[in-house]
Amino acid sequence: MAEQQPLVLLVDDEEDLCTLMQMSLSRMGIRTHIAHRLSEARQCLTEHQYDACLTDLNLPDGNGLQLLQWMNEHCPSLPVAVLTAYGNMEIAIAALKAGAFDFVSKPINPKHLEQLLQKALNKPIPSTTPQEDTLEYKMLIGQSLPIQQLRVTLKKIARSQAPVFITGESGTGKEVVANLVHRLSNRNEGPFIAINCGAIPSDLMESELFGHKKGSFTGATQDKQGLIQSAHGGSLFLDEIAELPLSMQVKLLRAVQEKRIRPVGADHEIDVDFRIISASHQDLDGLVQQGRFRQDLFFRIHVMDLELPPLRERGNDILLLAQHFIQKICSEWDIKAKALTERAQDFLLNQYYPGNVRELRNIIERAITLSDTESIDLPHLQSAPLRRSAPVLDHTDISQAITTASVTNMPLKKLPEEGLEPYLENIEKEILLNALNMTHWNRTLAAKKLGMSFRSLRYRLKKFGLDTDEE
Template identity: 60%
Template sequence: MTQTNQPNGRPLALIVDDEEDLRLLMQMTLSRLGVDCVTAENVQTAKQQLKQHQFQLCLTDLNLPDGNGIELVQYINQQYSQLPVAVISAYGNMDVAISALKAGAFDFVSKPIQQLQLKNLLEHALKSSINPISDLDLQIENQMLLGNSAVIQNLKRTLHKLSRSQAPVYISGESGTGKEVVARLIHQLSNRNEGPFIPVNCGAIPQELMESEFFGHKKGSFTGAQQDKIGLFQAANGGTLFLDEIADLPLAMQVKLLRAIQEKKIRPVGSDQEMSVDTRILSATHKDIEQMVQEGKFRQDLFFRIHVIEVKIPPLRERGEDIILLAEHFLQQICQDWQLDAFQLSSKAKEYLLQGYYEGNVRELRNVMERAVTLCEANIIQVEHIQGLRCQNPAPCSSQQAAQPEAEQDIPPSQSNTLDILAQSDKTALPKEGLEEYLANIEKRLLIQALDSTHWNRTLAAKKLGMSFRSLRYRLKKFELDSDEE
């Protein structure tokens, strides 16, 4: 199963517990799973055994006669960093188990220990101990998380550490920073990468269907349940479940989710039996979840359970030259998707991009590049093609714009940003929704009206709207109106 120094080639585990019966039970269970064991009744004996043997796994109880399991976890992380340590937690002692995970424990199991849970833990631990980050992993990482800035390099180092753990991870960051990208990368670098990665937007699930979506249901359990259905936890079994916008879950669902995460068991709607699930939980939200806890809108116990380890994604404005790297990457993607010749950024356009504030972060930068490709008739992106950025320091942006007055005046009205035209079309209306959504709705409505009036002749519609055919095609793609069915 793994390379060891033992003559029989079997993995070797260290079991640390002051209860002799439990040590014997775990030893017998692991032996049936193909693992040899060495036992210790306290922290001091465990340290001696660590010096004498090369272990592939350590299982330790929390309460020991001469200390506690958390101290042992910290010691092993300092002295034997490649050895995964799992903590055995008594029922109801979840807060201490979470502290152990924060201290660096690989995972935890609750007493009484079930053989299936122990088997799953064993498999992941052995994979973690023998599969360090490879060159292929690093290549995948660099493709998924572009950037050479110090903050991104620090983020990558953090993800390397998290990839060896089973602890829940809470991913925080502004909207558009790439929280799902980071979640996917954690999964890809982990020993669960052969299992499924299941992302779910918690805010997009109707409240009355949430329990069925998460835990599945049995045929006939409610009106419309015409057949058995597996839930998200089952779909992610053996892999990773990413709960995006977890703050949007109602309180009633938060209770059920908490139990599923703690007990690693679920009960499908209409079933009288629970089933074990082996799923790592990653979560994220753009909301201030700590403030929601204080206001009673999010359960504190669930917050502590998903917030074992927090990963903060830096905003784009703090990533320096990464902005240019990402902009050029997006240009290449857009040209491939739209089947266009390659585009380049002028030196002044690069300077202008570096001054951006990017409230929408990486997502906003991608939109800026799409708009620039649409407006640019040649294949060199100039400053005038990316006007409208909100700048961190207004002075450089103002001087940059002032340096280009003739170029800006040369832009034909037909190539101006439609959003700017729309913003002037109804000065008296005060949108109830956000400005971007309000303007997008107007833009989409005008596009559909123009297409309807020309019987969906795109060339005539572009002329009617006073824009290039390329610009129209970009906007149709943006609003998913580019298919014949639409």
């Protein structure tokens, strides 16, 4: 028995356009129903089971946004694409935020229409694997509320073709989340191309992104495919997009809107089909106000927003991630997995982590290196110069800080388990780290704050393994 052809609903009041789209889709083996009014579309959706829907934004008795709202209530899993007039990007973006799968600009390019419907009809197969074995649980480790909410949002975002913008502090895992958006989407069989915009020299930016033809400039000895074209059929991740020069922002905007690029030295444009995912730790809104980032590109990439939580706000996820890194690193090094002592766990839970997940991995890797036993204890973790959040201390408050630390860290009438010398050394190290953090690791200023000579400070830093140029 032959497989049944997919059925698509076309909603537009232009009869000629509907006929043209119907003919194009018929050649693709797709059956169609046509509705010219909002009321007709609702009736069709009530009476029939569709695989996708294409709707114009302007209808005689309403608009496409009203149809989207109705469909979100009655058939939320049905992919909907909107048809929009050229240049009417604000309404198209509003439709994407309202739940549209994607949009097509008029006049309709048959090739773009075909690519869009292929993506719409390529629905991900519902997973039957246990929840903990799914991609979103394997790649996003943690059980905190922010991470649980992020998983739910990611699954919704992955169903659409809308641009995604990811914000978060450095080291929170923006590329991991971008890759997860790609792998959960119906583009997962296509390439995932990740680019750090801050790592490409400005004079090579256009050639790297858009490609070039042989002889287009000195040194162009052969044709080169650009990274955007490499993402054809998949997803393009632009990390630190705020680093793009304004001249490149103009070209990127056209590539995102028109899905066409022109390599350097080429005579004609090339069609490209990609989903853009971008990220930055900078305030793009502020950069727009300063004239350093184009407002039109800002609105075009800010359709679906994801904000990643800093590690310090994820509670016990810190320990889950630490265990994950221990297992991963020990497996890579072909050594027996080590266990975190209770003191080590308490220590990790009380750090500030300005470098977030990336910093935690570095701490664990260093601790594994230093540990000669089957466990990771406090001294293995304290050897790293951790940047922690701590109250500012003046050198006149040192004696008070020691008293406070003693009361805080050791219950009354109880001697320190590690002995007096290690206990006092921990307090001294805590104060040194506090002074260094306060002065952004300017050793001269730290020595002045602590009321000691630079040589004396240097001696103490060497003593605790803190005399390093690592930042």
